[in-house]
Structures are given as structure tokens and as C-alpha cells.
Amino acid sequence: MSYVHIEVDTHIGPVGAVVSGVDLSEQLNAEVVAEIHAAWLQHHVLFFRDQTLSPSAQARFASYFGELDQYPFMQPVDESAYVIPIIKEADATMNFGGDWHTDTSYKLRPPKATLLYAVEVPEQGGDTLFADATAAYQALSLAMRESLERWQGIYSPKLVHGQGGGYKSVAAKANLGQAYGGDADFAESEVEHPLIRTHEETGRKSIYCSKPHTVNIKGWTRDESLAIFRFLTKHLTQEQFVTRFKWQAGSLAMWDNRCMFHNALNDYQGHRRHMHRVIVKGERPQ
Numbered sequence: 001m002s003y004v005h006i007e008v009d010t011h012i013g014p015v016g017a018v019v020s021g022v023d024l025s026e027q028l029n030a031e032v033v034a035e036i037h038a039a040w041l042q043h044h045v046l047f048f049r050d051q052t053l054s055p056s057a058q059a060r061f062a063s064y065f066g067e068l069d070q071y072p073f074m075q076p077v078d079e080s081a082y083v084i085p086i087i088k089e090a091d092a093t094m095n096f097g098g099d100w101h102t103d104t105s106y107k108l109r110p111p112k113a114t115l116l117y118a119v120e121v122p123e124q125g126g127d128t129l130f131a132d133a134t135a136a137y138q139a140l141s142l143a144m145r146e147s148l149e150r151w152q153g154i155y156s157p158k159l160v161h162g163q164g165g166g167y168k169s170v171a172a173k174a175n176l177g178q179a180y181g182g183d184a185d186f187a188e189s190e191v192e193h194p195l196i197r198t199h200e201e202t203g204r205k206s207i208y209c210s211k212p213h214t215v216n217i218k219g220w221t222r223d224e225s226l227a228i229f230r231f232l233t234k235h236l237t238q239e240q241f242v243t244r245f246k247w248q249a250g251s252l253a254m255w256d257n258r259c260m261f262h263n264a265l266n267d268y269q270g271h272r273r274h275m276h277r278v279i280v281k282g283e284r285p286q
């Protein structure tokens with residue numbers, strides 16, 4: 001694929017590309033947006049450096065790719081109802097997003113895109129790992145793929161945001177250094193999605209179920225299901241599928257939740273990390 005308006009460098013790792021030549025704080029014309037969209041579909045996660053984005057500018061850039069969605073468990077920033085702050089204070093111990101997952105897959109229509117902007121990052125640590133769930137799916141045996149494709153998963157926020165969830169307790173809130181809330185009924189809700197989803201735009205299949213958001217395979221116990229989820233997580237986080245992104249203040253990552261997993265590393269105790277996140281609505285997984 002050749003680009004006229006942007007430069008796309010794929011040397012960052014097995015998945016993803018660094019895009020330059022564009023100022024995301026400006027209003028972008030349709031041709032530039034089309035090139036970014038094409039690069040995103042091809043590389044699954046795009047990284048932009050040295051951007052200066054207010055919450056409104058970040059939301060405007062995200063809106064070029066679809067209708068914005070609101071994250072159900074956190075208060076947005078004052079400037080935009082669609083931008084949530086993801087902050088780990090220097091004295092906090094837990095972090096947000098510190099396990100392999102795709103964002104908010106427990107919603108009926110989970111977000112297709114997440115755009116994460118770095119406001120303040122530690123000098124060392126706080127990288128995010130990104131795993132290619134399409135390539136990982138392709139690398140499974142045909143028999144395994146055929147089995148997985150037949151199974152549905154029960155997805156729910158309850159494992160992390162419900163009564164027994166990791167983010168729920170007062171201690172967890174203090175340890176995260178940030179307040180989490182949200183609708184208690186929704187936090188316990190369940191929805192059925194396939195374990196393997198087909199990308200609406202590319203037609204390619206990817207692993208979709210994850211330990212933090214998929215309670216069980218439909219008809220299986222949690223323990224039985226965990227054996228599969230653990231295997232798939234181990235499989236898709238092998239070196240050949242994973243790119244590690246080192247943030248700088250002003251970096252923006254834009255990933256496709258339909259075909260990517262990510263994991264925010266929590267290896268910067270004693271230092272502050274402050275990000276702004278926007279999500280773009282997707283379709284019901286098929």
C-alpha cells in the first residue's frame with residue numbers, strides 16, 4: 001500500500017506501524033483520514049508521536065472513524081464527555097488495563113477503536129504491549145480453529161467491575177489512585193459473543209475471548225473455560241505476535257479492538273502515568 005499524505009513505518013515490531021507526517025490536532029481532510037483508516041485496517045494499531053492534543057481535539061480525531069462511545073465505569077474529563085482520564089498516581093499500586101484484553105468486550109456493541117493519548121509518562125516503564133489476535137488465530141491448528149469457531153462466550157464486566165471484581169473494593173480504588181463507579185446492574189450484566197470474531201471490514205477472523213472479560217464458554221464451567229482462555233492468552237502473547245510500545249508524552253496509539261489484545265505494564269511504582277482515552281462504537285461481534 002502506498003500513501004500520499006502520511007508516512008507509515010512498520011519497523012516497530014510484528015504488528016502495528018508508526019505514522020508520521022500528520023498533525024492530529026488539525027482538522028483533517030477526507031483523503032488523509034482515508035489513508036489513516038487504510039493503514040489502521042492493515043496494521044491493526046497505529047502509533048503517532050509528538051502530538052499536542054486537548055481532549056476535544058483527541059475526540060474530534062477519533063470521531064473521523066465512527067460514533068464515539070462513553071466508557072461506563074469512569075467519569076470523563078470536564079472538557080469532553082468522551083475522554084476518560086487513566087491515571088496511576090505515584091503512590092498507587094494497581095494499574096488500569098494491566099492484563100491481556102480487548103476493550104469493553106462485555107458490551108453488546110463493544111468499541112471497534114480505542115485512542116489512547118499520553119499526557120504524562122514515567123521515564124522508565126509503563127509501556128503497553130499489543131498482540132495480533134488475527135495472526136495468532138491463523139497460527140492455530142485447523143481442528144482447534146474449527147472448534148473455537150463453534151463456541152460462544154459469556155462476556156461480562158463482573159470479573160473486574162462487579163461486586164467481586166478487582167476494581168470494585170475501596171482498597172482497590174485507593175490502590176488505583178482513581179475513582180471508578182458506574183451502573184451496578186450493568187456491572188453484573190452478561191452478553192453472548194463468539195470466542196472468535198470476524199472483522200466487519202476485513203473479513204478476517206481473530207481470537208476475541210479473554211480472561212478478564214469472558215466469564216465462561218457457553219455451557220462450560222468457569223474452570224473448564226479458563227483452561228482454554230489461558231491457553232489462548234499464552235498462545236497469542238508469544239513474541240512473534242507482540243509489539244511493545246514505549247510511550248512519550250504526546251504519543252497516541254489507535255488500536256482495533258476487533259483484532260488486537262493489549263496489556264498495560266505496571267512496572268513503574270513510585271511514578272505517575274496520565275493518559276486520556278477515547279473509544280469508538282463498533283458492531284455486535286459476529
Ligand code: SIN
Binds near residue numbers: 086096098128264277
Ligand atoms: C487500556 O487498557 O485501555 C489502558 C492501556 C494503557 O494504559 O496502556
